[in-house]
Amino acid sequence: MTASRRLLPWLLLTPALLIFAGLTLYPLGRTLALSLFATDYGFENAKFVGLENFQELWDSRFFRQAVTNTVVFTVVATVLEVAAGLGLALLLNRAFPGRTLVMTLLLAPFVLSTMVVTAIWRAWFHFDLGFLNNLLRAVGLPGVPWLFDPNLALWSIVLVDLWQTAPFAFLIIFAGLRLIPQDVYEAARVDGAGPWRRFRDMTLPLLAPYLFVAALLRSVDSFKLFDKVYAMTGGGPGQATETVSMFVYRQGFRFFDIGLASAAAVVMIVVAGLLAVVYAASLLKGAGR
Amino acid sequence: MRTIGKALGAVLMLAGLSLPAVAQDRLVIAGRDAGFAPALAKMVELYQAKNPSVKIERLELGGGPLYERLAVGAREKTAATDVAMLDDIWAPEFMARGWLTDLGTVGGLPGEFVKSAMDVSRHDGKLYAAPFVGNIAMFAYRKDLLAKHGFERPKTWSDVVKAAQVIQDKEQGVSGLVFRGIKGNPIVTSFLPVLWAHGGDVVSADGKAVLDTPAAEKALTQFLSFKALAPKGVETYNATELRDAIQQGRAAIAVEMWSSWAGTLDGSASKVAGQVEVVASPGEVKGPAPMLGAWLLAIPADSPNKARAADFIRFVTSPENQKLIALETGNPPTLTALFNDKDLVAKYRWYPAQLEALNVAQARPRISQWARVETILGDYLQLALIGQLQPKQALTEANAQIARALSR
Numbered sequence: 001m002t003a004s005r006r007l008l009p010w011l012l013l014t015p016a017l018l019i020f021a022g023l024t025l026y027p028l029g030r031t032l033a034l035s036l037f038a039t040d041y042g043f044e045n046a047k048f049v050g051l052e053n054f055q056e057l058w059d060s061r062f063f064r065q066a067v068t069n070t071v072v073f074t075v076v077a078t079v080l081e082v083a084a085g086l087g088l089a090l091l092l093n094r095a096f097p098g099r100t101l102v103m104t105l106l107l108a109p110f111v112l113s114t115m116v117v118t119a120i121w122r123a124w125f126h127f128d129l130g131f132l133n134n135l136l137r138a139v140g141l142p143g144v145p146w147l148f149d150p151n152l153a154l155w156s157i158v159l160v161d162l163w164q165t166a167p168f169a170f171l172i173i174f175a176g177l178r179l180i181p182q183d184v185y186e187a188a189r190v191d192g193a194g195p196w197r198r199f200r201d202m203t204l205p206l207l208a209p210y211l212f213v214a215a216l217l218r219s220v221d222s223f224k225l226f227d228k229v230y231a232m233t234g235g236g237p238g239q240a241t242e243t244v245s246m247f248v249y250r251q252g253f254r255f256f257d258i259g260l261a262s263a264a265a266v267v268m269i270v271v272a273g274l275l276a277v278v279y280a281a282s283l284l285k286g287a288g289r
Numbered sequence: 290m291r292t293i294g295k296a297l298g299a300v301l302m303l304a305g306l307s308l309p310a311v312a313q314d315r316l317v318i319a320g321r322d323a324g325f326a327p328a329l330a331k332m333v334e335l336y337q338a339k340n341p342s343v344k345i346e347r348l349e350l351g352g353g354p355l356y357e358r359l360a361v362g363a364r365e366k367t368a369a370t371d372v373a374m375l376d377d378i379w380a381p382e383f384m385a386r387g388w389l390t391d392l393g394t395v396g397g398l399p400g401e402f403v404k405s406a407m408d409v410s411r412h413d414g415k416l417y418a419a420p421f422v423g424n425i426a427m428f429a430y431r432k433d434l435l436a437k438h439g440f441e442r443p444k445t446w447s448d449v450v451k452a453a454q455v456i457q458d459k460e461q462g463v464s465g466l467v468f469r470g471i472k473g474n475p476i477v478t479s480f481l482p483v484l485w486a487h488g489g490d491v492v493s494a495d496g497k498a499v500l501d502t503p504a505a506e507k508a509l510t511q512f513l514s515f516k517a518l519a520p521k522g523v524e525t526y527n528a529t530e531l532r533d534a535i536q537q538g539r540a541a542i543a544v545e546m547w548s549s550w551a552g553t554l555d556g557s558a559s560k561v562a563g564q565v566e567v568v569a570s571p572g573e574v575k576g577p578a579p580m581l582g583a584w585l586l587a588i589p590a591d592s593p594n595k596a597r598a599a600d601f602i603r604f605v606t607s608p609e610n611q612k613l614i615a616l617e618t619g620n621p622p623t624l625t626a627l628f629n630d631k632d633l634v635a636k637y638r639w640y641p642a643q644l645e646a647l648n649v650a651q652a653r654p655r656i657s658q659w660a661r662v663e664t665i666l667g668d669y670l671q672l673a674l675i676g677q678l679q680p681k682q683a684l685t686e687a688n689a690q691i692a693r694a695l696s697r
Binding site for chain 1: 353356357360361471472473520521523525539660661664668674675694
């Protein structure tokens with residue numbers, strides 16, 4: 001192989017690598033560097049403080065709470081959304097009258113903008129006038145303090161997220177389900193496998209890559225949770241729904257404490273990286289099997 | 290590399306925002322949304338009719354996004370805004386950092402404005418902004434309900450609690466009082482009149498954090514007692530919920546009633562038209578300290594159209610247009626004479642009381658770090674409101690955080 005032929009792939013890759021470096025590596029490197037400075041904007045007049053910003057984050061009850069909220073939300077929302085997506089996919093994989101209508105209604109929340117979704121749910125969650133509490137009161141149950149009980153607020157936002165984005169998980173899983181050849185099931189039926197056995201030993205393993213992709217995409221999105229919290233609770237009550245994204249935004253764009261915001265962003269990248277490692281390990285394990 | 294870095298930073302931070310304006314006969318006006326937007330929209334419409342050749346772009350933003358746009362624009366010198374609507378609490382930062390144009394260099398500003406609103410528009414003796422909306426935190430109560438249960442206008446916050454308790458106990462479906470409990474600016478602005486009435490403060494005149502005092506603790510304890518008298522879920526209440534609770538007759542007293550919200554109290558949407566009295570906040574240990582919340586118009590230092598911007602600001606703050614804005618949109622004026630204008634008083638019966646309140650109004654601390662201080666205080670107030678911190682602990686921790694913010 002000639003030298004020019006060996007270099008050709010690199011030459012072809014160069015534009016993509018340059019774009020990647022400019023749009024991903026440079027901001028990452030800059031964020032990492034800024035996290036070591038006390039600065040109200042960029043590097044002008046910035047003072048090197050080493051790891052002080054990280055120490056401050058460690059000492060901050062608000063940041064610790066934000067990390068906890070973010071991780072809890074990511075795990076719970078992802079699991080529920082993938083489970084709901086799977087359930088809906090199995091349900092809608094069977095023919096029944098009105099299936100098209102049900103599917104259309106099911107997908108509607110996913111096409112709405114998050115601001116519209118939050119406006120709808122804020123009205124539904126209203127303690128005195130909201131649709132949900134009116135429904136509960138109509139059957140003799142007491143109203144629920146959806147958004148103002150610190151023990152409930154995060155779960156209320158999980159519920160909104162589930163309503164809006166479970167259809168996304170459903171779409172991925174439903175596509176996977178439609179690709180499973182029906183003759184496999186017919187063979188299993190001939191061999192005497194019941195519905196549960198077919199689901200456990202055939203459907204689930206064959207759907208695993210789709211479930212994995214749905215979980216990956218939903219967890220990445222959930223980890224960045226910002227808009228729903230911003231619009232529905234502002235991070236409250238107290239710090240009950242504050243997420244790391246909100247913490248970074250407030251430090252960076254409300255207070256212009258760019259050093260601290262960058263340090264929080266670095267922590268966010270590290271936690272997200274750990275999540276990615278878990279996924280990558282699962283993926284490689286699956287590929288090796 | 291440095292240039293590329295700055296450019297990239299600017300692009301990322303200003304994603305979605307306008308590109309720098311080109312110097313020509315045009316105006317980019319960045320203003321608030323919600324109740325303030327119709328006032329600016331009306332002025333743009335009238336100014337455009339008078340000046341058809343000027344290309345005017347009006348942006349309508351929420352409080353937070355507006356601050357971010359203006360602050361990022363000033364730091365990056367984007368020259369993207371010609372007229373900026375500023376909350377008076379942002380003004381110290383913008384003026385001290387040299388982000389605004391001295392109005393004296395672009396023809397000045399005629400008119401006799403309310404003194405407290407004028408004071409917050411000046412820095413080092415120079416006028417950097419024009420008072421646009423004479424907003425002030427008032428206090429509102431149902432005079433029919435208070436009279437029914439033998440109460441007069443509450444003079445102190447203790448009187449407020451007593452009246453609210455009786456009304457809550459005796460009037461089915463009516464909460465004693467209502468306030469804004471959502472964290473951040475809303476809960477802070479609900480709390481400050483109570484704090485000041487008790488003789489406490491957040492930041493001293495010499496810029497020190499002074500929140501961990503017995504006076505502040507008494508004020509917070511009293512403020513927290515309001516929760517039992519308020520509608521359930523008050524922790525999530527903002528302006529809309531507060532206004533609805535009063536207008537629909539679901540609450541008897543509003544701890545704060547901003548004058549720009551009060552315009553619809555006697556309107557057709559109100560179930561209690563004519564029954565709500567709007568007055569200055571009560572006192573306690575000290576006399577009333579109504580809080581100023583004026584909105585200002587200013588010209589960013591990097592505006593490429595300063596002369597045109599100054600002309601627009603003079604147009605908006607002229608007596609006839611201030612009156613028009615008040616009549617048509619309910620935004621209170623800032624020119625002293627208008628508070629006794631017969632047409633305006635006929636429509637807004639509380640205007641004379643509002644002028645009295647404006648004349649003794651207290652501005653929030655004139656420090657450039659107020660946005661951060663307010664957020665810290667709002668966070669801790671809410672932790673106390675939901676019972677996760679005791680008043681003393683909340684104030685001590687907030688004070689330490691505020692001291693740190695002030696030292697940066």
